[in-house]
Amino acid sequence: MTQVRKGQAPAVLSRSEFHERFMQSFVDPAFRSEDEALARIEALAWDAYKEGRKAPSTRKAGNDFADPHYDLSTEWLETRERLKKAGAAWKDAATPSRVLLICGSARNDGTCPGEISKTWRLLNTAKTSLERAGMHCDVLDLSLLTSSYHMHIHPCKGCVATAMPLCHWPCSCYPNHALGQTSDWMAEIYERWTAAHGVLILTPVYWYQSPSPLKLMMDRLVCADGGNPDPTTTHGKKPDEAKALEMKGWDYPQHLAGRAYGVVVHGDVAGIEGTRRSLCDWLDWMGLIDAGSQARLDRYIGYYEPYATSHDALDGDQALMEEVRNAATAVAGAVTELRAGTLSQPDKRLPRPRPK
Numbered sequence: 279m280t281q282v283r284k285g286q287a288p289a290v291l292s293r294s295e296f297h298e299r300f301m302q303s304f305v306d307p308a309f310r311s312e313d314e315a316l317a318r319i320e321a322l323a324w325d326a327y328k329e330g331r332k333a334p335s336t337r338k339a340g341n342d343f344a345d346p347h348y349d350l351s352t353e354w355l356e357t358r359e360r361l362k363k364a365g366a367a368w369k370d371a372a373t374p375s376r377v378l379l380i381c382g383s384a385r386n387d388g389t390c391p392g393e394i395s396k397t398w399r400l401l402n403t404a405k406t407s408l409e410r411a412g413m414h415c416d417v418l419d420l421s422l423l424t425s426s427y428h429m430h431i432h433p434c435k436g437c438v439a440t441a442m443p444l445c446h447w448p449c450s451c452y453p454n455h456a457l458g459q460t461s462d463w464m465a466e467i468y469e470r471w472t473a474a475h476g477v478l479i480l481t482p483v484y485w486y487q488s489p490s491p492l493k494l495m496m497d498r499l500v501c502a503d504g505g506n507p508d509p510t511t512t513h514g515k516k517p518d519e520a521k522a523l524e525m526k527g528w529d530y531p532q533h534l535a536g537r538a539y540g541v542v543v544h545g546d547v548a549g550i551e552g553t554r555r556s557l558c559d560w561l562d563w564m565g566l567i568d569a570g571s572q573a574r575l576d577r578y579i580g581y582y583e584p585y586a587t588s589h590d591a592l593d594g595d596q597a598l599m600e601e602v603r604n605a606a607t608a609v610a611g612a613v614t615e616l617r618a619g620t621l622s623q624p625d626k627r628l629p630r631p632r633p634k
Contacts, residue, residue, distance in 0.1 A: 280525065282440075282517045296324055323458070332454045345510035354509070357448050357465045364473035374414045375613050378474035379405055381419045382481025382492035389425035396579055396592050400542060401480045403599055404606035408478075411610035416470055420491035428461045434497035437520075438504070442528050442634075443512055444520035447505030449498060451515075464498045471502070476538040476613040477566065478573075478606060483545035483553045496560060503564045504530035504634070530633040535565025538612035538621075540573030540605045544598075546588065550576035567623065569612035572604045 291299070300320050309316065326334070333351035340346050367373045383395035398419070405415050423429055432452050437444040452462040471477070481492055488496065506512065512520040539561045543554040554576040558568065568574060577598050580591030592598070615621035 280521045282521070291327070293324065296320075296327060300324075326456050327458075329456070331456045334455055339510050343508050343510040345513065348510040348513060350509060351450065353453060353465075354446075354448070354450050357468065358507075360465075360469045361448055361472050364469045368473055368475065371617065375412065375475050375610075375617060376473055377408050377413045377415055377476040377478060377609060377613065378470055379408070379415050379417045380477065380479045380481075380492070380495075381417070381421060382479060382489050384421050384424050384484075384489045384491050386419070386421040386425055389421075393589075395421065395482065396544065396588060397480050397482050399589075399592060400544065400599075400602050403602050404478055404480065404542070407603040407606035408610050411607060411614075413476070413610050413613065416474065418467065418470060420489075420495065423463070423491045423494075429463055430459075430461050431463050431467075431491065431494040431498060432459050433494060434500060437515070438500055440517050441520035441524040442504050442530065443506040443523040444515060444517060445501045445505045446509045446512075447501045447507045447531075447533050449501045449505075450509050464495070467495060467498075468502075471499070471534055474537055475617060476540075476569070476609045477561070478540045478542070478609050479557060480542040480602075481544075481553070481557070483543060483549040486549035486552060488553055488557065499534075499564070502534045503532055504528070505533060507531070507533075528633075532565040536616070537566050538569050538609055538616055539566040540569045540609040541575070542602055542605050543576040544579050545576075546578060546580060546585070547582055550578065567612065567616065567621070569605075569608040572601070573608035573612070575601055575605050577601065 297320065300323060301316075304316055333353065335352045336349040337352055337355070338346065339348045339350045343350070368376075379401055381395070381397050381401045383397035385391045385393075385395040386398065387394045398421075401417065405417065408415050423431060434449075435451050437446075437451065448468045449464060452464070453460040479492070481488055484490070487493065506520075506523075511523055539558075541554055541557045541561070543550050543557065545553075554574060558574055562568065577595075579595060579598065580588045583591055612621060
């Protein structure tokens with residue numbers, strides 16, 4: 279049996295440390311009139327933390343799972359049920375063709391910048407073209423992470439690196455009520471990816487990389503590529519059971535394979551090609567199908583010009599707007615051909631000698 283390595287977990291917080299962290303959400307003087315009530319709520323939260331009540335609401339898994347008697351989180355089961363319905367709609371030829379439009383910028387005019395992102399403008403240009411091509415558009419604006427109350431995409435915990443079956447589809451790491459890791463947006467985002475026939479990601483470059491909201495979503499989608507749809511086979515997060523299961527042979531199911539994709543990356547001085555390549559490599563790896571060379575776009579807006587005039591620079595770049603329209607139209611065409619079974623996929627039936 280492969281050894282499970284230990285020794286990195288942080289120490290349990292002291293009661294005083296827990297109090298300090300708990301009260302950070304209530305520094306507004308308006309809360310002072312409710313200090314006694316907050317103290318009672320804090321005591322309950324401390325008990326949940328101390329006892330490790332990650333999923334306080336559970337029920338027996340039932341006959342759909344390997345261990346029907348295992349207690350599964352009701353929140354995870356609800357997410358799973360929504361994904362099953364979304365997957366059924368995706369397979370149904372009678373459903374409208376659906377494209378998930380993703381705005382990767384962290385900026386909007388409802389938070390610190392006070393101005394919309396150029397990505398948002400490009401997205402709406404793409405949306406118009408997709409709708410003209412008969413696509414139903416689902417806009418996922420990741421900038422809501424910076425401007426909406428109590429909305430989170432919590433970081434991936436890297437379960438895959440212990441053993442692939444420890445990474446559950448959908449992710450079961452969150453919510454973790456004991457640690458206050460709640461309001462995780464990914465439960466909804468998994469459903470939206472599952473329902474999509476095509477995906478078009480539009481994003482700026484931040485320091486040679488994807489913006490943090492986009493990268494958080496990408497990391498949490500690791501469970502879509504090889505994730506275990508049955509947490510009872512590992513009895514939650516038992517690393518020894520997951521390692522044993524992987525060593526028996528794991529099939530690495532690709533839960534989002536077969537969807538078309540396009541990528542539009544823009545920047546101001548550097549990093550656009552590397553970011554576009556990494557995004558396309560990631561989508562290829564998950565089994566999505568690129569919509570052609572014109573659907574993989576990287577361009578500069580206002581190259582080495584002032585940031586203050588970057589929207590003006592976009593106003594003047596009509597060629598870029600047309601290229602974005604082309605990217606959207608290419609995705610729409612790929613979705614139509616995929617659903618009709620006419621899109622050529624020469625490697626479709628080739629088995630992978632090194633699945634991972």
